[in-house]
Amino acid sequence: MSLIVMKFGGSSVGTTERMGRVAQRIVDQKLQGHRVVVVVSAMGDTTDDLIDKSKEINDNPPAREMDMLLTTGEQISVALLSMAIHKLGHNAKSYTGWQAGIVTEAVHAKARISDISPDRIFKALDDSQIVIVAGFQGMTEDGEITTLGRGGSDTTAVALAAAIKADVCEIYTDVDGIYSTDPRVVKCARKLDVISYDEMLELAHLGAAVLHPRAVEYAKNYNVNLVVRSSFSQNPGTLVKEEAEMEQGIVVRGIAFDKNVARISVLGVVDVPGVLASMFGALAAEGIDVDIIVQSGVSNGTADFSFTVALSDRANAIRVIESIKSKVPFSELTYEENLVKVSIVGAGMVSNPGVAATMFDAISKQGVSIKMVSTSEIKCSCVIAAEPLQDVVRALHTAYGLDTEVAAFVGGPQDRR
Amino acid sequence: MSLIVMKFGGSSVGTTERMGRVAQRIVDQKLQGHRVVVVVSAMGDTTDDLIDKSKEINDNPPAREMDMLLTTGEQISVALLSMAIHKLGHNAKSYTGWQAGIVTEAVHAKARISDISPDRIFKALDDSQIVIVAGFQGMTEDGEITTLGRGGSDTTAVALAAAIKADVCEIYTDVDGIYSTDPRVVKCARKLDVISYDEMLELAHLGAAVLHPRAVEYAKNYNVNLVVRSSFSQNPGTLVKEEAEMEQGIVVRGIAFDKNVARISVLGVVDVPGVLASMFGALAAEGIDVDIIVQSGVSNGTADFSFTVALSDRANAIRVIESIKSKVPFSELTYEENLVKVSIVGAGMVSNPGVAATMFDAISKQGVSIKMVSTSEIKCSCVIAAEPLQDVVRALHTAYGLDTEVAAFVGGPQDRR
Missing domain, CATH: 3.40.1160.10 (Acetylglutamate kinase-like)
Incomplete structure (x- = not known):
């Protein structure tokens, strides 16, 4: 019992x-x-x-x-x-x-x-x-x-x-x-x-x-x-x-994707200590969740930052960055929508080299360029253009040996509450 | 305040x-x-x-x-x-x-x-x-x-x-x-x-x-x-x-009526001690509320009883009385619907003789006969035929000096919950 x-x-x-x-x-x-x-x-x-x-x-x-x-x-x-x-x-x-x-x-x-x-x-x-x-x-x-x-x-x-x-x-x-x-x-x-x-x-x-x-x-x-x-x-x-x-030979457990992504780029940020803390502190104070953050190398004393937020937070995030421009000076602010974040997840990744490389390869073979990358011990995420999402996910699914012969059961709309 | x-x-x-x-x-x-x-x-x-x-x-x-x-x-x-x-x-x-x-x-x-x-x-x-x-x-x-x-x-x-x-x-x-x-x-x-x-x-x-x-x-x-x-x-x-x-000269405060009335008559009940207790005890045990009870005089060792119940309890009440016939023998069981109980209510009634007589008089002047009567210190109720209810209530209202010149405000359906 x-x-x-x-x-x-x-x-x-x-x-x-x-x-x-x-x-x-x-x-x-x-x-x-x-x-x-x-x-x-x-x-x-x-x-x-x-x-x-x-x-x-x-x-x-x-x-x-x-x-x-x-x-x-x-x-x-x-x-x-x-x-x-x-x-x-x-x-x-x-x-x-x-x-x-x-x-x-x-x-x-x-x-x-x-x-x-x-x-x-x-x-x-x-x-x-x-x-x-x-x-x-x-x-x-x-x-x-x-x-x-x-x-x-x-x-x-x-x-x-x-x-x-x-x-x-x-x-x-x-x-x-x-x-x-x-x-x-x-x-x-x-x-x-x-x-x-x-x-x-x-x-x-x-x-x-x-x-x-x-x-x-x-x-x-x-x-x-x-x-x-x-x-x-x-x-x-x-x-x-x-x-x-782990199942035999399977390193990646699953592939997820999230269309609720906007990328904001802040270019020519004057690189003094505390700049990152000021910028992301101000965003956090407004309750804006920042997901992936990428910083390019510093040249001429300025750096470029890109980060992703939920689509609904995009306008608000831009407002916040503009509002602290006197404290965090920058030369240009751009954003991009119609993106998707594709991720591979698997606890076995940490001990298998080349897993990320397989991902990049599969994506590029679909003629899609990768805009941002973020990795952890058990996942690797890429931000790419939203289309052709289906082809990319299918290619990744095949590349990691996840395909089955049995068609999946698909129910109605899922419910999360 | x-x-x-x-x-x-x-x-x-x-x-x-x-x-x-x-x-x-x-x-x-x-x-x-x-x-x-x-x-x-x-x-x-x-x-x-x-x-x-x-x-x-x-x-x-x-x-x-x-x-x-x-x-x-x-x-x-x-x-x-x-x-x-x-x-x-x-x-x-x-x-x-x-x-x-x-x-x-x-x-x-x-x-x-x-x-x-x-x-x-x-x-x-x-x-x-x-x-x-x-x-x-x-x-x-x-x-x-x-x-x-x-x-x-x-x-x-x-x-x-x-x-x-x-x-x-x-x-x-x-x-x-x-x-x-x-x-x-x-x-x-x-x-x-x-x-x-x-x-x-x-x-x-x-x-x-x-x-x-x-x-x-x-x-x-x-x-x-x-x-x-x-x-x-x-x-x-x-x-x-x-x-x-009390307002000047007004003995009766209000007139109420209730159409949710059925009268049940049990005739020729063998009159031994405890008969009433048996009958109404059995009804109470079934959750049936009895309102007015009238007993006519005893002749030849038998008596006639009439009582009123809610319309929805009528069938159930009859079933109960039939079921205890061996204990409470009677000769006939009848019932009547399409009745109304009209009542006059007023705390001043107790000190004003003749209030009930005015009621009986007003009702009889409408050509309506009274089937049952029940009184308390502050009310008098009569069970009569359901028609012509409006004429009877109007006559009583006038008889007790309750009429006003101002037409009453009447809202939508009342709500009691």
């Missing part, structure tokens, strides 16, 4: 009929003798509908009241899912975040979980209940209702799994597991049986939207066995754990 | 536009220097929509999960109303029932409030906040979410007013106040400036749907000054309080 956490996203419970299927899925696990804790997101469009309603009333609502509003979405889900399980003749009890003992920092809209007191969950489990917990939400020490921000339900599931020392935390989604790359782009993408936390973290950060990075980080910190699997099929999915064995 | 509780029903906040008007109304009170606590119901059809959704999943859902589901309706209301107040540039904080310290018995769907710990409300008031509390809900000592059943938001408002010792509890509705009778039936109905708790209780029980009896009872027990007024006009409304002064 295992203790299992099962997490279902909003699209898995998007209709009452789907809710019924999820209930059956949960009951199946219970009937196998497991003790089951379920975490659910808000149904389908519920959250968006609530946001729309709030905007009709106040286009800039207080974050506290927004949390109050949005947490009803998950509360509706847990109540209905519990009813669906009762309909199948099994005991279930639903809990809001605060009822489940999920304590967060005193921050609204993106609180972090600071503690979980699972007494009530254990009591219900001991009473043979299936326990259903609202994802995405918690309560501060002062009894204020909070939300965890994007990826919140994944984080709830992993944090609960850690707190109750669950044997496994199953993340049900509309894809079969983690793929070597987006199966909508590369038909012969390979479903991975296993992947390490670090690799998953890189893939998650790099735009593979199946698991939220915060949840993976949490899983890594508390050593929670994560399984990503489909809520529509019985396939075993992908296991995310501490150390993943 | 007063401490005021304002309660708004679901139709008052049925749309985001109405929500904005209610927000303005609240801010007006705040700007007059008052400290304001607001209680709100779920918006318009929200509760019905949630019930429909639950029925798609489980036609007999557990009460606990139903409470979990339905309390989201009020939580959405309080969050949105708070946003609407912020939009007007004022501070407001919304609270769920449990956050507001409302503790109930451990019963679902119809819990009674057992305690209120208003510390958090006072703290927010001291912080110049407008406090907005979700009606209809509370929490058990064990942290289970409960609902208060019909009239729940009225009860929340009155109980809160008692707990924080508010100067007044204003119940905003879509009528101008309490009328001497239904202004849709009698155009010249009189809006009452003042009415006593006991009179209001009789009127509330007798089908005047503006205030829920439980809320009035609570107000009476804790001596809370209640004001019933319109959320659409600035009229002063009706004050409900301990002792109401």
Whole structure:
């Protein structure tokens, strides 16, 4: 008998009929003798509908009241899912975040979980209940209702799994597991049986939207066995754990790409000590996340910098750089959009020389020039023109021996909340 | 500076536009220097929509999960109303029932409030906040979410007013106040400036749907000054309080009628001691509320009983009586529908002889025969044929000197939650 956490996203419970299927899925696990804790997101469009309603009333609502509003979405889900399980003749009890003992920092809209007191969950489990917990939400020490921000339900599931020392935390989604790359782009993408936390973290950060990075980080910190699997099929999915064995001859585990990239170049920056700190400090102060930073060599006492930001931050970043020109003088400011960051990820890269060279070679063979490069021990990223993305990803997939003969299962739009 | 509780029903906040008007109304009170606590119901059809959704999943859902589901309706209301107040540039904080310290018995769907710990409300008031509390809900000592059943938001408002010792509890509705009778039936109905708790209780029980009896009872027990007024006009409304002064020459305060009446007659009941207890005990055990009971004189050792029940209980009541025939033998069982119970209510009746006689006289002058009569110190009820109801009520209204020259304001459908 295992203790299992099962997490279902909003699209898995998007209709009452789907809710019924999820209930059956949960009951199946219970009937196998497991003790089951379920975490659910808000149904389908519920959250968006609530946001729309709030905007009709106040286009800039207080974050506290927004949390109050949005947490009803998950509360509706847990109540209905519990009813669906009762309909199948099994005991279930639903809990809001605060009822489940999920304590967060005193921050609204993106609180972090600071503690979980699972007494009530254990009591219900001991009473043979299936326990259903609202994802995405918690309560501060002062009894204020909070939300965890994007990826919140994944984080709830992993944090609960850690707190109750669950044997496994199953993340049900509309894809079969983690793929070597987006199966909508590369038909012969390979479903991975296993992947390490670090690799998953890189893939998650790099735009593979199946698991939220915060949840993976949490899983890594508390050593929670994560399984990503489909809520529509019985396939075993992908296991995310501490150390993943390499498959024969495969150095690169997956290929990710991210179109949400703008490149900003600041040319002729007067090179005095502290220039970089001033520039990127000012960007950080405005909440702008900078990803890749490249500095070309200094000549005539000036240097050129390029860095990437999310598309939505581009205008703001330029404004910030212009605003500190008196402190950080430069000669020219340019930017570029229609870019993509392609990354190869694999824990085996560190001990295999030439992996990056293979990447550069495969990209250049597609007639595409590389604008920026960034590497770490387990990944190599290149910023290139957005087209022809598909050809580039396919070429990389083939070059690293990742192609399979079986066409991948591709579900509907993925859901991350 | 007063401490005021304002309660708004679901139709008052049925749309985001109405929500904005209610927000303005609240801010007006705040700007007059008052400290304001607001209680709100779920918006318009929200509760019905949630019930429909639950029925798609489980036609007999557990009460606990139903409470979990339905309390989201009020939580959405309080969050949105708070946003609407912020939009007007004022501070407001919304609270769920449990956050507001409302503790109930451990019963679902119809819990009674057992305690209120208003510390958090006072703290927010001291912080110049407008406090907005979700009606209809509370929490058990064990942290289970409960609902208060019909009239729940009225009860929340009155109980809160008692707990924080508010100067007044204003119940905003879509009528101008309490009328001497239904202004849709009698155009010249009189809006009452003042009415006593006991009179209001009789009127509330007798089908005047503006205030829920439980809320009035609570107000009476804790001596809370209640004001019933319109959320659409600035009229002063009706004050409900301990002792109401009589207006000159008016003995009867109001006339109520209730069409939800079925009469059941059990004829030829063998008259042995305990017969009544057996019959009405069996009905009570099935949760059937019996209203008026009339017993005719005993002849030949048998007696005839008539009693009234709600229309929806009629079939069930007959089944119960048939089922105990071996214990309570009778010769015949009949029933009658298409009836109405008309009542006159007034604290002055007890000291004015002939009040009932005036009623019987006015009814008989309409050619209507009286089937049952029931009296108390402050009311007299007659069960009569449902038609011509309007003529009867008008005749009584005139007979007791209640007519005014001003046509009454009649709002939309009333809302009681």
